[in-house]
Amino acid sequence: MSHDVVRQVLRLANDTHGLAVRCERADVAGVLAAQAGRWSESTATVVVAGAQKRGKSRLVNALVGVSGLLPVDADIASETHIALSYGDELAASVRRGDEVEVVDPARLAEYASVLGDPALRRGVTGVEVTVRHPVLQGVRLVDTPGVDSLTAGHRHATVAALGGADALLFAVSAQDQPILRHELDFLAEAAARVHTIAFVMTKVEDSVGWRELLTENRERLARAVEALDPRVGKRLLAAPWLPVSAKLAEAALALTQAGADERAAVRRERSGFPALERLIGRWALRRELIRAGGVLTVTTSAARDLAETAGDAAAVESADEADVAARLSEVDAELADLAERRRARRVAGLDQHLLAREASRGAKVILDGYRRTYENEVADLGSGRAIEAYLSALPDSLDQSLAAAWTEITAAVEDVATAAFDSYLKAMGVDAPVVDLAILTRPDAPTGHAARPGAARFDVLAEGLPTVMMAGSVSYLATILGAAALSPLAPVAIGSALAVGFFTHKRRLAATTRTKAALTTAIRDAFTAATTDITLAVDRATLTWRTTTEQHIDEALAARHKALESRKRDLSTPALGEGAPNLTTATTLLDRAATLHNALESALRQPD
Incomplete structure (x- = not known):
């Protein structure tokens, strides 16, 4: 079933790209081509996100078994993300534009943290780290800036990272207040882009009431999704919650290094990390199916844009003056609103x-x-x-x-x-x-x-x-x-x-x-x-x-x-007779996408 769903999603994306070319929408065709370019990647990209001080960087450090690797005392700089993948040895490099510089992994904070050396981190857009750890086989973990940091930087950078994500791990702390409004807003935006999501409740080792907090978080999430697209809301409500303790995982690692394997095994099981590792391993094995979700999301959005373009052309072709006038009125209203915003800006x-x-x-x-x-x-x-x-x-x-x-x-x-x-x-x-x-x-x-x-x-x-x-x-x-x-x-x-x-x-x-x-x-x-x-x-x-x-x-x-003026010109220019068939095609594509969304959700819930 999974392979069949993947094939159908790819076929839908290809057909949508063809319609974009026929509609002369190079922008839409470019987005679809970029998404198709990720299909050959051999690893599943898992974005780790959350508000500041929720323990996400310490979580990643514990996952790969290297304490203190990623900066935990300060947030990641707004222009930067840190990606970890499997390698024969611990190594790190920073990217500035087209240039790549090999750096000491022990100095990552200087290049990526907001409290790092400004001279070192200026211009750094990404940090790549390789670690020899089984959890990274078939997986690329991306640690991102806190979603509650300076709006003009951190949140935007994290949302941008979702464009290349196959799955999202969202960190919520068991020692802080329940999930907040800005976190729910981010999740709504994230779930519209990423099909596969899991919540990680960190710092449970010192919280006696984490179960009650988990219940309250679920209730807040349920109330928040009422205003969302039903498909997006269903995706968030179905996401699993995993309680974990990086502190216990670090203690287990120290016991293992000291030769106390039995005690280490007990600590590790209590940490919740084995369950998290199994989930990530499952994502790695099913990366094609998970990635198909990202392709389907982008394709659905593209089909909607193309339906609007084709609908405008069809209205002009039909000589339905009332329909064309209504569409022009819609454009004029948005142009007027835009002009008012530009005046307000000045x-x-x-x-x-x-x-x-x-x-x-x-x-x-x-x-x-x-x-x-x-x-x-x-x-x-x-x-x-x-x-x-x-x-x-x-x-x-x-x-x-x-x-x-x-x-x-x-x-x-x-x-x-x-x-x-x-x-x-x-x-x-x-x-x-x-x-x-x-x-x-x-x-x-x-x-x-x-x-x-x-x-x-x-x-x-x-x-x-x-x-x-x-x-x-x-x-x-x-x-x-x-x-x-x-x-x-x-x-x-x-x-x-x-x-x-x-x-x-x-x-x-x-x-x-x-x-x-x-x-x-x-x-x-x-x-x-x-x-x-x-x-x-x-x-x-x-x-x-x-x-x-x-x-x-x-x-x-x-x-x-510029986009509105272009649409206005199209509505005022005689069409070439392709609007109606293109609209029919776009409508069919959207129907196929809706069916595939349900099929994909079902396939993702199936056991291995």
């Missing part, structure tokens, strides 16, 4: 200054929090030795704190920008462009964090005279206490010694106070400089993002305007 636009001001305000709040921590530490310093130790550690400590603050600031800027870009792009009716997040780079740390205060000068009037006066007072006290019995000079000696000791301590206290004041000033200066530099970096990045996005919107609106 008048409104993104307020870059407002964005930068809000982002900078958040950065200042974060930096102020770090600064206050240092000021409190300085206030608690007591001895000169403690101050010396603190001074020695301060430069490195400040650098680490500023790096940590920058991580928080980056996340805060993304939150601010996400809201602004979402609203703006939705108003314009345009999909998000890919924006280079690498332009938001951490400025160099301020130099000269805390200069050591100079040696304190002994002030005779302020310190010497009070010392003599204090010596007399202490001598008198010693006499009263009976120290004169020791020696007539004893009271003077004791008094002088105590006085010198007291004022030495006083002088040290004064020096300590001056040093702490200087330290506090130096720390404030360092954070003031950091705030200035970071504000400038955020302002520049926001300006570039705004420019890129507005250029993308202008291009998208112009392209749509």
